[in-house]
Amino acid sequence: MTTSTLSRLYDSDIAWNFRHSWMARISTVTLLLLFAAALFAPLLATQNPYDISQLFLLDSELPPSWVEGGDPRYLLGTDQQARDLYSSILYGLRLSLIVGFASVVLAAGLGISLGLIGGFVGGMVDGAIMRVADILLSFPAILVALLVNGVARGILPPDQHADAAIWVMILAIGLTNWVQYARTVRGSTMVERRKEYVQAARINGVSGMGIMMHHILPNVLGPVLVIATINLGMAVLTEATLSFLGVGMPATQPSLGTLIRIGNEYLFSGVWWVVIFPSVVLVILVLAVNLLGDWLRDALNPKLR
Amino acid sequence: MTLLTVENLTVAFPGRRGTVNAIEDVTLSVSPGEILGMVGESGAGKSMTGAAIIGLIEPPGGITQGEIRLEGDRIDNLRPEAMRRIRGRKIGAIFQDPLTSLNPVLTVGEQLIETIQTHLKLSKADARERAIDWLRRVGIPAPEARIDTYPHQYSGGMRQRVVIALALCAEPRLVIADEPTTALDVSVQAQIIALLRRLARETGVAVILVTHDMGVIAETADRVAVMYAGRIVEVGSVAEVLTAPKHPYTSGLMASIPRIGPRPDVLAQIEGAMPRPNARPEGCAFAPRCPHKMDICLQQRPKLEGSEEKSVACHLIEEVSV
Amino acid sequence: MSTPLLNVTGLKKSFDLSQPFLNRLFSGDERKFVHAVDGVDFSIERGTTLSLVGESGCGKSTVAKLLMGLTHPSDGNMRFDGNELAGMSAGDPPDVRRRMQMIFQDPFASLNPRWRVARIIAEPMKSFGTHPDPSERRKEVDRLLEFVGLSAADGEKFPHEFSGGQRQRISIARAISTKPEFLVCDEPTSALDVSVQAQILNLMRELQRELGLTYLFITHDLAVVNYISDYIGVMYLGRLVELAPAEQIFAAPQHPYTRLLLETVPDITMAHRDMERPAGEVPNPITPPMGCHFNPRCPLATDRCRTEKPEFLPYGSSRVRCHAVQEGRADQAVLREDL
Numbered sequence: 001m002t003t004s005t006l007s008r009l010y011d012s013d014i015a016w017n018f019r020h021s022w023m024a025r026i027s028t029v030t031l032l033l034l035f036a037a038a039l040f041a042p043l044l045a046t047q048n049p050y051d052i053s054q055l056f057l058l059d060s061e062l063p064p065s066w067v068e069g070g071d072p073r074y075l076l077g078t079d080q081q082a083r084d085l086y087s088s089i090l091y092g093l094r095l096s097l098i099v100g101f102a103s104v105v106l107a108a109g110l111g112i113s114l115g116l117i118g119g120f121v122g123g124m125v126d127g128a129i130m131r132v133a134d135i136l137l138s139f140p141a142i143l144v145a146l147l148v149n150g151v152a153r154g155i156l157p158p159d160q161h162a163d164a165a166i167w168v169m170i171l172a173i174g175l176t177n178w179v180q181y182a183r184t185v186r187g188s189t190m191v192e193r194r195k196e197y198v199q200a201a202r203i204n205g206v207s208g209m210g211i212m213m214h215h216i217l218p219n220v221l222g223p224v225l226v227i228a229t230i231n232l233g234m235a236v237l238t239e240a241t242l243s244f245l246g247v248g249m250p251a252t253q254p255s256l257g258t259l260i261r262i263g264n265e266y267l268f269s270g271v272w273w274v275v276i277f278p279s280v281v282l283v284i285l286v287l288a289v290n291l292l293g294d295w296l297r298d299a300l301n302p303k304l305r
Numbered sequence: 306m307t308l309l310t311v312e313n314l315t316v317a318f319p320g321r322r323g324t325v326n327a328i329e330d331v332t333l334s335v336s337p338g339e340i341l342g343m344v345g346e347s348g349a350g351k352s353m354t355g356a357a358i359i360g361l362i363e364p365p366g367g368i369t370q371g372e373i374r375l376e377g378d379r380i381d382n383l384r385p386e387a388m389r390r391i392r393g394r395k396i397g398a399i400f401q402d403p404l405t406s407l408n409p410v411l412t413v414g415e416q417l418i419e420t421i422q423t424h425l426k427l428s429k430a431d432a433r434e435r436a437i438d439w440l441r442r443v444g445i446p447a448p449e450a451r452i453d454t455y456p457h458q459y460s461g462g463m464r465q466r467v468v469i470a471l472a473l474c475a476e477p478r479l480v481i482a483d484e485p486t487t488a489l490d491v492s493v494q495a496q497i498i499a500l501l502r503r504l505a506r507e508t509g510v511a512v513i514l515v516t517h518d519m520g521v522i523a524e525t526a527d528r529v530a531v532m533y534a535g536r537i538v539e540v541g542s543v544a545e546v547l548t549a550p551k552h553p554y555t556s557g558l559m560a561s562i563p564r565i566g567p568r569p570d571v572l573a574q575i576e577g578a579m580p581r582p583n584a585r586p587e588g589c590a591f592a593p594r595c596p597h598k599m600d601i602c603l604q605q606r607p608k609l610e611g612s613e614e615k616s617v618a619c620h621l622i623e624e625v626s627v
Numbered sequence: 628m629s630t631p632l633l634n635v636t637g638l639k640k641s642f643d644l645s646q647p648f649l650n651r652l653f654s655g656d657e658r659k660f661v662h663a664v665d666g667v668d669f670s671i672e673r674g675t676t677l678s679l680v681g682e683s684g685c686g687k688s689t690v691a692k693l694l695m696g697l698t699h700p701s702d703g704n705m706r707f708d709g710n711e712l713a714g715m716s717a718g719d720p721p722d723v724r725r726r727m728q729m730i731f732q733d734p735f736a737s738l739n740p741r742w743r744v745a746r747i748i749a750e751p752m753k754s755f756g757t758h759p760d761p762s763e764r765r766k767e768v769d770r771l772l773e774f775v776g777l778s779a780a781d782g783e784k785f786p787h788e789f790s791g792g793q794r795q796r797i798s799i800a801r802a803i804s805t806k807p808e809f810l811v812c813d814e815p816t817s818a819l820d821v822s823v824q825a826q827i828l829n830l831m832r833e834l835q836r837e838l839g840l841t842y843l844f845i846t847h848d849l850a851v852v853n854y855i856s857d858y859i860g861v862m863y864l865g866r867l868v869e870l871a872p873a874e875q876i877f878a879a880p881q882h883p884y885t886r887l888l889l890e891t892v893p894d895i896t897m898a899h900r901d902m903e904r905p906a907g908e909v910p911n912p913i914t915p916p917m918g919c920h921f922n923p924r925c926p927l928a929t930d931r932c933r934t935e936k937p938e939f940l941p942y943g944s945s946r947v948r949c950h951a952v953q954e955g956r957a958d959q960a961v962l963r964e965d966l
Contacts, residue, residue: 016321196737200801203695203729204751205718218741346820462908490682491847493908495891517820520893547895561825562895563850565877571832572854574825578790 017299024295027288034285038094045087046073050253055082061266064273077273079262088254089278093285095255099169100236106174107235108228111181116220118182119189120212130186133179141176142241148172149247162250169248173235180227188220222300230293233286240282256282308511309335309358309479314371314381316350316357325582327353327366328535332609335479340505340512342526342543344519346579349532351515355481357381358513359396360388376478394424397472397510401484403464406471407456413440413467414452417474424475439470442507444500462493466500473504483515498525519562523547531555534579534590536606541615551617554591589620597621630709631670632809632841633694638703640664640689644913661912663689665865666703668939671858673808676835676842678852678873680888681862684912687845690862691813694843695729707809718754725755728802732814734794738786744797745782748772751805771800775830792823796830803834809841816851828854849892853877861885864912864920871945881947881957883925919950927951 009015018024037044047054060082063070070077076085114133118126136144152168153161192198193216201211236256242248243257244264251258256278263275314331317324328350335341343351356362358373360380373381380391392398400406408416417436421427427435433452440448443466456464465485472480482501486494502525505512514526522529523543530540531552539552550556560573577594580586586593592602601620609618645651645658664686671677679687692698694705696717705712710723718724728751731737738747748768751757758764769779775796786794795815802810812831816824828851834840844855852859853873860870861882869882880886907924910916919937922928932950939948951957 013321020321196731196733197739199692199695199697199717200729200731200737200798201739201750201754202697202717203724203727204754204805205721205724206750206754215739219739346822460908490909491849492682492887492891495893498893518893519821519895523895524893558822559895561822563825563828563848563854565850565853565889565892565894568853568873572825572829574829575822576826578792578823579820 014299018295021295021299023291024299027292027295030284030288031292034093034281034288035097037090038097041087041090041094045084045090046075047084047087049083049088049091057082061271063271067273076277079259079274080266080271083254085259085274085277088259089256089281092254092256092259092278093281095166095249095253096236096239096257096282096285099166099173099239099249099255100232102170103173103177103235103239104228104232106170107177107231108181108224110174111178112185112217112220112224114178115182115185116189116212116217119186120193120208120216122190126186129182133182136176136179141238144176145172145238145242146245146247148175149242162252165249165253169239169242172242173238176238177231177235180231181224184223184227185220188223189216192216192219226293226297226300229296230290233289233293236282236289237286256285306336307334308337308339308376309513310374311354311358312371312374314354314357314373315369316353316362316366317369318366320583322583324369326369326535327582328357328532330609331371331532331535331537333530333537333540335511335513337478337511338505338509339528340502340514340526342522342529343513343515343532344517344522344529345532346517348579348582350535351517351532352483353535354532355483355513355515358479359392359398359481360385361392361398393420393475393477395478397475397477397480399465399468399472399480399482399485401487403461403468403488404456406468407464409456412453412455413459417452417467417471420471421474436470436474439474440467442504443467443470443473444496445470461489462496465489465493465497469497469500469504473508473510476508477510479511479513481513481515484517485514486521487516487518494521495524501525519547519559531558534585535582536590536618537609537616538591538619539615539617540609541611545615551615551622552591552619553595553597553621557594557596589618632673632708633843634670634704634706635690635694636668636704638664638667638690638693638705639701640686640693640698641701659913662865662915663912664693664700667862667865667867669860669867669870671809671841671843673841674835674839675857676844676855677858677860678844678846678856679860679862680846680849680852682847682888682909684864684909685862686865687862688813691729691811691843691845694811695727696724721755725751725757725805726807727809727811728805728807729811729813730795730798730802730815733818734791734798735786735818737798738794740786742785743782744772744784744786744789747786747797748782748801748804751801755805757805767804768800771804772797774803775800776826790823791819792826795819795827799827799830799834803838803840806838807840809843811843811845813845814847815844817846817848824851831855849888861888864909864915866920866948867939867946868921868948869945870939871947875943875945881942881945881952882921882949883927883951883957884921887924919948925951927956 059071059074059078060080062074062078064077065072065075074084078084114129118129149168149172152164156164198211198215201215239248239255240257240260243255244261246261249255249258251262254262259278260275263278267275311331311333315329316327318327331354343354345351357368368381372379375395380388414433414436417439418429418432421432421435437448437452440452445451445463445466456467459467486497489497498521501512504510516522526543528541529543529546530537531546533554539546539550539555546555547559550559557575561575563572575594580590588604589602589607592598595602599620607618607620609616611617641660641662644661646654646656667690669677679690681687693700696712696715696719700713703713707723707727745765745768748771749764752764752767758767768782772779772781777793777796789797816827819827832855835842846852856873858870859873859876860867861884863884869885876885880889910923916923918934919932922932925932937948937950939946940953942952949957
């Protein structure tokens with residue numbers, strides 16, 4: 001069974017399309033490299049930037065190793081706390097991706113469930129869900145995230161802020177992004193619900209839950225995959241923005257956004273490398289994700305083939 | 306004198322598993338005032354033939370072989386700009402769904418007048434006169450009043466009449482009608498069929514009527530071309546083809562149509578289904594379903610041969626005549 | 628005469644097309660209803676086929692949905708072998724619903740594209756618990772596949788690997804998997820090519836003979852109706868206008884609408900008739916004509932037809948809803964003048 005599924009996958013139009021799209025392949029390779037770098041950060045890094053005992057203040061603000069005054073131990077230079085930028089970026093990437101993936105999973109889970117229920121049940125339930133979605137959409141995402149962040153900080157005791165930061169970020173970003181999934185899934189659900197195979201299931205006494213889970217859900221997931229991919233890029237950017245604004249990851253556990261904020265403060269004193277290198281990594285990451293998402297959207301759209 | 310000749314036309318679509326021929330080696334001709342029916346199952350290539358003639362094949366598909374001549378001039382190799390001028394002026398089109406053929410934000414009159422003025426040198430007032438005249442000719446009651454209304458204010462049958470007026474108002478020489486009655490109810494379908502026939506007689510326009518419905522062909526067309534798996538298998542006058550079909554596919558098809566009248570115990574049926582374009586067999590495409598297949602049918606594609614009156618692409622016919 | 632398997636009386640279904648309350652309040656519009664099914668009576672004997680024919684919007688498909696519980700009637704009764712179905716949802720009660728199945732029009736939409744064929748066919752057996760043991764269920768699926776002219780190996784494939792006709796065979800296999808007595812067939816061949824349509828119609832006749840099935844067949848194609856039915860009901864704008872044995876509909880149609888339908892069927896044996904007559908079209912069902920719905924298109928219409936709704940009364944061996952027929956004006960009259 002597995003082999004037949006695998007060979008079916010290899011033979012499918014999507015797989016063929018993938019093998020014939022250099023854009024898809026380049027973005028995938030780039031993303032895999034970035035994911036691997038994040039996953040194996042402790043092995044690849046030359047120091048643990050979170051461990052203050054490994055930092056030597058004398059080495060602060062060193063330029064990249066190839067620039068005059070650079071130190072070969074610090075490939076991309078150091079920041080004002082003497083953290084190795086190369087290692088910080090690896091760890092920061094890791095945090096950014098964790099926040100990104102987790103918030104996408106949260107948003108998709110929430111959005112798919114609510115969209116499926118709204119589209120299938122209809123009536124008041126649907127109305128209630130979609131009004132909440134409308135209200136949420138009328139706020140800028142960043143504002144909602146700031147709000148969630150503010151509330152969380154108000155509730156939690158100050159000494160837990162740093163530890164809870166990552167969860168607060170995931171929650172904040174996840175809660176702002178589910179609307180897109182819900183709307184898309186609701187729309188497709190309403191289309192699928194009317195199809196004859198759903199009527200056939202109803203005639204045969206299959207429960208509403210059974211129809212939603214076994215019949216409709218597998219048929220509405222295609223567009224969700226596209227949204228999820230593009231959303232990963234958005235989530236990473238939102239995280240970076242929040243961290244840049246100083247309400248995201250703390251300076252002791254820098255994400256890519258935090259690193260950019262820190263670098264930004266020293267930019268005009270000639271310390272350009274602290275802001276440039278994390279920014280470049282962020283841009284490459286988001287670009288690769290978006291290109292892959294674009295390709296996926298086109299590949300899944302039968303009209304464009 | 307023939308109006309349109311299509312010779313050895315092949316339309317191909319490159320795909321991931323190699324190039325697929327949607328239609329192969331299609332040869333036909335239409336005279337002025339004649340209604341040529343093109344009949345076949347979905348995927349047989351009848352609509353594709355029509356699309357090739359009006360130059361509306363969607364890329365990456367294209368004509369890979371053969372030629373199309375309208376009044377003696379080749380039109381298959383024209384640039385899009387030149388083809389656009391021919392479309393409308395010399396070749397009109399009527400499609401299945403009248404709603405999508407009309408622009409919903411323009412009144413029926415605006416659409417007719419625009420089309421008339423694009424192709425004929427007429428003042429606005431004259432064009433309007435002519436538009437009203439066309440609405441009257443296609444059987445729209447009170448055309449003076451209805452010309453300024455929008456398509457959604459018309460019923461399905463009336464809308465299809467407007468589409469027909471739109472296709473004919475620039476006085477083209479040829480109209481391609483692709484399933485013009487399929488979306489309509491039976492009682493309305495009959496009216497549209499009769500209208501098409503009357504207009505062909507009155508204006509001398511030639512019509513290529515693409516449909517899957519043998520009944521519509523019988524009621525409307527003068528000649529009929531039967532398509533199967535991208536090829537014409539039989540072509541001839543309607544009376545000849547329908548009452549004395551020579552190709553086993555045509556005769557099987559005719560026998561399998563349920564009719565009003567004495568009820569048979571079992572309907573004659575052709576086993577199996579038409580092969581998909583990428584899975585056509587070596588020889589005759591109908592051979593796997595054919596009750597009379599011979600060895601040669603599996604190896605060699607039969608050619609379309611015969612007289613003006615009737616041509617058939619079948620080895621069986623060659624055998625008999627030899 | 629035995630008791631009929633299905634008995635439908637006074638069946639009505641109206642859909643509320645009104646704007647929401649607040650919008651109505653501001654715009655002053657009245658509430659709008661479409662009477663999709665407007666008082667339909669018929670019954671079907673065991674082992675026979677009743678066909679409902681009519682043009683789009685006549686309510687024939689709504690009757691099918693009402694019978695299967697996919698939508699609820701506004702009024703009327705539907706008794707299946709003595710069990711009242713009005714007010715019951717689809718699939719409920721299971722022991723009755725198991726005995727009624729449906730075949731749909733669109734072979735591409737009626738099979739879940741993400742499911743393998745074996746799972747599709749097994750769904751009713753699993754849901755109604757007729758074959759609780761999975762391996763037995765699988766055996767039954769294989770048997771059904773072969774029964775409808777496919778092979779057991781086809782169970783592992785997905786619907787998109789089949790042609791339209793083969794998919795309709797899969798649909799049929801699913802419908803007969805719970806050993807039903809009654810099948811509702813909603814235009815089962817209208818999406819198929821002619822040469823394949825014959826295969827499916829023959830298969831359905833064969834099933835009826837072998838399994839003793841009772842059919843309600845819904846179609847717009849009179850020629851198909853001729854092949855498959857014992858009784859024919861002609862519907863127009865939600866009402867049955869004529870119900871008669873099949874031979875009689877074709878030999879001696881009574882209602883002017885039935886005659887119009889029969890005349891307008893394109894016929895491969897009757898070339899080039901002149902049919903361009905002012906026969907009009909089906910009016911908007913939201914605002915149907917007063918009296919007899921057919922009166923604006925009817926050559927026999929009188930003032931009575933324009934004001935008084937005709938009753939559905941017995942006429943010979945059939946039932947007809949027409950003042951002209953009941954007054955004896957229909958026989959001599961020329962139906963419509965030629966142009």
